[in-house]
Structure formats: C-alpha cells, structure tokens
Amino acid sequence: MFDGNLEDMIMTTRLGEVVKWARKNSLWPMPFGTSCCAIELMSVLTTKYDISRFGAEVARFSPRQADLLMVAGWITRKMAPALRKIYDQMPEPKWVIAMGACASCGGPHNSYAVLQGADEVVPVDMYVPGCPPRPEAVIDAVIKLQERISRASGDETRQGAALAPRQEGA
Amino acid sequence: MNTTHPAVTDLRTETMTLNMGPSHPGTHGVLRLLLEVDGETVVSAQPILGYLHSGKEKIAEHRTYHQFIPYTDRLDYVAPLSNNVAYVLAVEKLLGIEATPRAQYIRVLCCELARISAHLLWLGTMAVDLGAVTIIFYAFREREKLNRLFEDLTGVRMNTSYTRVGGLAWDLPEGFESRVRAFLDEFPSQLKEMDGLLTRNRIWYDRCRGVGVISREDAIAYGLTGPSLRAAGVAWDLRKARPYSSYEHFEFDVPVEEAGDSYARYLVRMEEMRQARRIALQAIERMPGGPISVPDPKITPPPKRRILCSMEELIQDFEIVVFGHRAPKGEVYHSIEAPKGELGFYIISEGGGKPYRLKIRSPSFCNLSAMSKMVEGRLLSDVVTVISSLDPVMGEVDR
Numbered sequence: 001m002f003d004g005n006l007e008d009m010i011m012t013t014r015l016g017e018v019v020k021w022a023r024k025n026s027l028w029p030m031p032f033g034t035s036c037c038a039i040e041l042m043s044v045l046t047t048k049y050d051i052s053r054f055g056a057e058v059a060r061f062s063p064r065q066a067d068l069l070m071v072a073g074w075i076t077r078k079m080a081p082a083l084r085k086i087y088d089q090m091p092e093p094k095w096v097i098a099m100g101a102c103a104s105c106g107g108p109h110n111s112y113a114v115l116q117g118a119d120e121v122v123p124v125d126m127y128v129p130g131c132p133p134r135p136e137a138v139i140d141a142v143i144k145l146q147e148r149i150s151r152a153s154g155d156e157t158r159q160g161a162a163l164a165p166r167q168e169g170a
Numbered sequence: 171m172n173t174t175h176p177a178v179t180d181l182r183t184e185t186m187t188l189n190m191g192p193s194h195p196g197t198h199g200v201l202r203l204l205l206e207v208d209g210e211t212v213v214s215a216q217p218i219l220g221y222l223h224s225g226k227e228k229i230a231e232h233r234t235y236h237q238f239i240p241y242t243d244r245l246d247y248v249a250p251l252s253n254n255v256a257y258v259l260a261v262e263k264l265l266g267i268e269a270t271p272r273a274q275y276i277r278v279l280c281c282e283l284a285r286i287s288a289h290l291l292w293l294g295t296m297a298v299d300l301g302a303v304t305i306i307f308y309a310f311r312e313r314e315k316l317n318r319l320f321e322d323l324t325g326v327r328m329n330t331s332y333t334r335v336g337g338l339a340w341d342l343p344e345g346f347e348s349r350v351r352a353f354l355d356e357f358p359s360q361l362k363e364m365d366g367l368l369t370r371n372r373i374w375y376d377r378c379r380g381v382g383v384i385s386r387e388d389a390i391a392y393g394l395t396g397p398s399l400r401a402a403g404v405a406w407d408l409r410k411a412r413p414y415s416s417y418e419h420f421e422f423d424v425p426v427e428e429a430g431d432s433y434a435r436y437l438v439r440m441e442e443m444r445q446a447r448r449i450a451l452q453a454i455e456r457m458p459g460g461p462i463s464v465p466d467p468k469i470t471p472p473p474k475r476r477i478l479c480s481m482e483e484l485i486q487d488f489e490i491v492v493f494g495h496r497a498p499k500g501e502v503y504h505s506i507e508a509p510k511g512e513l514g515f516y517i518i519s520e521g522g523g524k525p526y527r528l529k530i531r532s533p534s535f536c537n538l539s540a541m542s543k544m545v546e547g548r549l550l551s552d553v554v555t556v557i558s559s560l561d562p563v564m565g566e567v568d569r
Contacts, residue, residue, distance in 0.1 A: 076568075
C-alpha cells in the first residue's frame, strides 16, 4: 500500500514556522514615496537592483493589499494624517521601513512644515540611513526585516499574534 | 470627443467629487486633485498642493549661500546637478563673479547628463502610467549607468551638491570623459529601442495624441516653460535665448512641435535627449584646461592641507565657513533651462553671508497650473496622461 520512506516525503514543523517562512519571503511593499527617496526606491524595484530576488517586488499602491509600508521621503504635517490612515488600512501583520534621513529623523528639513521622522505618526521597524540610501542599503533593510520576522515569537501582536500559535515562544 | 448616442445627449447626471491622491501612483508623488466628474468625463480638476512643502525658501534665510546648495538637490530631485548649477549661477551673479571656462564646461556637461537622466525617468514613469510597464526597465537600465557616472563624479548617485560658489567641488575624476563617451556612444541605440516600442505604437499614439491640448497663446499665458512650451509651438529655450555658462559655444537644435498635446510633449522630450547627448559630446571634446574654481580667497576656500599649516589660510577658510560669502546689497534673478523648464532663483540680499529672501521659480509649479485647463472635458483616464506628460516633480512644486 505505501512503500516509501515516510521521513523522505513528509516534513514536520510547527505551524508558526511555516507562517513566518511564508511571510518573510513574500513581503508586499506599499511604496509611500513622497520625494527623492522614492526615485531611489524605483531603482530598488527595477532592473539593476531588482528586489524581486528577495520576494518583495509586488508593489501595491493599495494599502489593503500590502504588509510592508516603505516610507520614502519627508513627511509634512499636512501629509501626516494621510500616512497614518494608510498605515491603519493595512492588514495585520505589518511592518514599516523608514527609508532615508527624512523619514527617519527629518533629515535636512528642520522646519516648521516637516515631521522630524515618520515615527511621529507610525511605528517604524527599520530605519535606513542615507540621503537617499543606496539601493543596497534598502535591500539590506528588507533582509534584516526578514530575519526579524523569522525570529519573531508568536506573542508579539504586531508580528501577527492572531495567526501564530501561542506555544511557539514557550 | 463625446461619442454619446444623440437620444441621450440631453441626459444629465449629478456630478460626483472624486479625490485623487495625495498617495496615488499616477500623481508622480504627492499631488492631490479634487476632480468633479460627470460619469467618466472630468468637469473640473482642482489641484491641492503643499503635501511636500518643506519650507526651503525659509530655510534659505538661515543658511549661508554655501550651506543652501544641498537643499537645491532636493527641489527637482530627478536632476539635482542642474539645480546645483542654477543656484550657484544666481549667487555668482549676486557676487559679480564668473566661473572659469573649465568649470563652465563641466557644468554644461552636468546639466545635459542630468537632462538625459531626468527625461529617462519621465519616460519610464509615463509609460508605466499608461500601462506600458516594459519601458521603465529599459529606462532605468540606462539611468543606472548615469547614476554610476554621477557617483564617479560626485560620490553619490543622487543629491549631488557638486557645484560651489565660484566653481565646483572638485575636478573630473581620472578617465571620466572616456566613461561618459562610452555611455553616450551606446545611448542612441538604447534610446532607439525605447522609441521603437512607443513612438509608432498604436495604443501609445491613441492615448497621447490630442490629449491635454494647449494652444500656443494659452501656453504663454500660463507661463509654461521647457518641453511643455516647446510642444505648443514656441521655440523658447533659455540656452539659446539667454545663454549662460558658455552655452553659446555649443551647437544644438531646439526641438519644437506644433500640436501642444501629450504626444507632442513626448516627441519633444525624446528629441531633447538626443540633443543633450550632442551637447555633452561637444563639452567633452572641447573641455578646456585650467582651474575649476575662481582663484579668489574670498570666494574659494584654500586647499585643506594649506588651511592646517598656515594662519592666513585658516582665517580665510574660517571667514567663508562662519560668515559666508560677503554679498553686496541687491537683488538678482538668474534662471537656467532645467529639464522641466525655466528654473530660476531670485535672491534679495541685505549684505552679508545669508540671503534676506530667496524665491525659487520652479518650472513644475507653473507647468502644473495649466493641468486643470488641459483635463477639462476629457475622460478620467486622460488625467493620468496629462499629469505624466507635464512631468511635474512635487519637491519642486511645493518647495
């Protein structure tokens, strides 16, 4: 009836591990590009640097279809509510990369109009320095984020507590 | 335009207000439009600006002339080199100095490479907006080569801050001319590839021809400049009309189209890339020797080695760094033909190292003002075509 070696054909693991593996290899970015960094973000997505090598090329301009918010550029006070709204519209679990000096800390724009970092309105997981950062730096941030996703314990709500089973961290 | 059946022409529906942006892939950044639509037809389009306003003009009042150079990168961040040149030319006009011949030629080279780079980005994004996604990968392949050259020259791929008041940050690196020439030599065949995919493409033609038409008179009245103006039949190019930085030494044609629609703007920019290549080649061939900075200790800081060894030079450096260039009282305006059009800096000086007021005349802002007129009565999908063909960069619009 069954003559194969069962161990060769079946892999046993924990559900949480599979879910994390799937999540980290299919991040769908929502490029929230406002300024210069958006142009460099386009380089990341296109020919030479090609972020699809890391499974994150499916850029979605609807936040409802994305789980990785890439804030690229300075965020003005006028823009801040829009950024927050987009973050809120994204389904859990979700992550945020602040690309560049402006999104991280306001950059050179220390003025009345600019937020001194996107983290004033959304929680940021990964900051990428540079003005703008090189595409390699952005790819590095994505890889580091993938590592963090695969290390995450199931308890962290922002890492998807609803889906990952509880026993995992124990 | 409206191919409605005669029996239903009298039917009117209530118009609907549709919000487009500020986060929308078709608005090239953070432009927000309030569209009033009657079915699929746009009744009016009201742009709402300020989503990228960073207060650069205010920041300028608290920076020395030298310190403001990096902020000019972040205006039209698609072509930072050309903004650098525009700004220092205005400051040099205020100080009453002129850059050395070599610096002027290198600036021309920078401007034209930046023009190619900016137009490639426009081509890629406009094609993506109209559904021809392939083109952006071709365009960015070429743009990456240019970014590599910019990195060679300035140390960074974007946001170059390469020019200095009275000259340049440093000279061309070794072998730079031959690398630029290698790029320019193969560029026409790469451009032809993109041209072949679009220019006589039926879908491209139908989506661009007759869309966003503006008449010659309206184009002038709205203050359009750059490719958008030349596509409406006005042969106005500041490089010819008011030559700066030795542009009078270069041979090139100014492409002009009569139709004033999106297709004409497309054709003009495609030809501008070929002309920019021509100018860049001439700049390399005739590159003069000599210093790259004005040999005036009040303008150009001495070399670092000498600052550390000599008291006199340390004081000169200190003066420039701390107090800035001592500008006389007065007002100047200087503008250049940037990739998007006339980019001008208007400086009011009360004397001293900082401007009293600095106004940036950005081409994207003025070009965008014609957008509402261009889309009225057109279909909703044409709004994207019109915005792309005007090629606004919001960093420059909001400043």
